[in-house]
Amino acid sequence: MATLLSAPPRRTKQPNPALKADTGCLVHDLRHKLRHAGLRPTRQRVGLGWLLFSRGDRHVTAEMLYEEANRSRVPVSLATVYNTLHQFREAGLLREVAVDGSRTYFDTNTGDHQHFYIESEHQLRDIDGAQIEVGRLPDIPEGMEVARVDVIIRLRRKK
Amino acid sequence: MATLLSAPPRRTKQPNPALKADTGCLVHDLRHKLRHAGLRPTRQRVGLGWLLFSRGDRHVTAEMLYEEANRSRVPVSLATVYNTLHQFREAGLLREVAVDGSRTYFDTNTGDHQHFYIESEHQLRDIDGAQIEVGRLPDIPEGMEVARVDVIIRLRRKK
DNA sequence: TTACGTGCAAATAATTTGCAGTCCC
DNA sequence: GGGACTGCAAATTATTTGCACGTAA
Numbered sequence: 001m002a003t004l005l006s007a008p009p010r011r012t013k014q015p016n017p018a019l020k021a022d023t024g025c026l027v028h029d030l031r032h033k034l035r036h037a038g039l040r041p042t043r044q045r046v047g048l049g050w051l052l053f054s055r056g057d058r059h060v061t062a063e064m065l066y067e068e069a070n071r072s073r074v075p076v077s078l079a080t081v082y083n084t085l086h087q088f089r090e091a092g093l094l095r096e097v098a099v100d101g102s103r104t105y106f107d108t109n110t111g112d113h114q115h116f117y118i119e120s121e122h123q124l125r126d127i128d129g130a131q132i133e134v135g136r137l138p139d140i141p142e143g144m145e146v147a148r149v150d151v152i153i154r155l156r157r158k159k
Numbered sequence: 160m161a162t163l164l165s166a167p168p169r170r171t172k173q174p175n176p177a178l179k180a181d182t183g184c185l186v187h188d189l190r191h192k193l194r195h196a197g198l199r200p201t202r203q204r205v206g207l208g209w210l211l212f213s214r215g216d217r218h219v220t221a222e223m224l225y226e227e228a229n230r231s232r233v234p235v236s237l238a239t240v241y242n243t244l245h246q247f248r249e250a251g252l253l254r255e256v257a258v259d260g261s262r263t264y265f266d267t268n269t270g271d272h273q274h275f276y277i278e279s280e281h282q283l284r285d286i287d288g289a290q291i292e293v294g295r296l297p298d299i300p301e302g303m304e305v306a307r308v309d310v311i312i313r314l315r316r317k318k
Numbered sequence: 319t320t321a322c323g324t325g326c327a328a329a330t331a332a333t334t335t336g337c338a339g340t341c342c343c
Numbered sequence: 344g345g346g347a348c349t350g351c352a353a354a355t356t357a358t359t360t361g362c363a364c365g366t367a368a
Contacts, residue, residue, distance in 0.1 A: 101263035131297035138290035144314040155303040
């Protein structure tokens with residue numbers, strides 16, 4: 001935690017490659033995506049969305065994204081990172097993955113898939129949905145229905 | 160959280176049904192179980208072990224167990240509950256279940272099985288190992304091996 | 319304009335740790 | 344007796360919230 005001290009100073013006024021090209025196609029798509037999800041495309045949401053969605057599937061914690069934003073000169077506070085991640089999740093743009101009690105991971109892949117978790121590295125990795133299958137499901141308790149099935153394959157380094 | 164204020168006063172000196180029968184068979188077994196796991200059978204560990212292991216499979220959080228201990232007149236501090244749960248887990252007497260980011264659950268069933276999680280009630284329930292089966296596993300990354308496969312079927316109330 | 323967003327600092331929640339005192343073998 | 348164990352309070356870690364100010368529509 002507490003990376004506030006070690007983070008580079010904010011330079012809000014400087015040109016920022018991740019934010020400048022409001023006329024570019026990808027940023028335009030992103031703004032549209034946010035608007036479509038009912039979220040106003042603010043500077044921070046566009047910046048974080050850019051980091052999250054412009055380079056394939058990712059698994060991030062709030063802290064990781066916050067540090068990345070700082071490095072990328074996307075000015076945003078840690079509280080806003082938390083808020084934004086939850087808003088994105090509620091909007092269906094992210095999926096939350098509970099893997100260990102401490103940190104919460106967010107996955108940019110919202111499709112049907114499962115996860116490897118490399119315990120020694122605290123690292124998540126996607127498993128293609130087609131590559132794993134849960135056989136028959138057990139009897140579901142009365143009055144209940146399945147919201148989701150989470151599978152986490154925990155890996156360790158081979159001896 | 161902070162149940163210190165609402166907890167009943169400790170009465171260390173009073174006879175305690177969960178602790179008294181040191182000559183009884185179940186308590187004897189428990190003491191043996193602890194010793195066998197390399198843990199000294201102290202008053203607190205025996206008390207908590209009694210609560211955990213004497214009534215079938217259970218899923219508890221530290222806070223839940225702490226409150227139960229208080230109700231059952233097993234004198235123990237919250238810090239010791241945390242320490243004890245982790246010691247039991249390291250000794251293989253408990254299994255830790257990561258189900259949602261906030262609270263950590265411990266399961267007295269250490270065998271091969273998976274879980275239902277009723278999100279609205281924050282409640283875990285065992286699925287018999289025989290009742291579910293994961294089909295073929297995906298390719299495991301180079302140099303890694305499977306430590307465990309966790310399956311959590313998240314349930315919601317049917318509309 | 320004006321409601322929605324954001325930053326900051328303080329609040330919470332869950333858990334861990336340091337250390338002085340206690341208890342089991 | 345001596346090291347393992349425990350309790351308490353304080354420290355950490357992850358996350359949330361309250362509120363004054365900023366900004367997109």
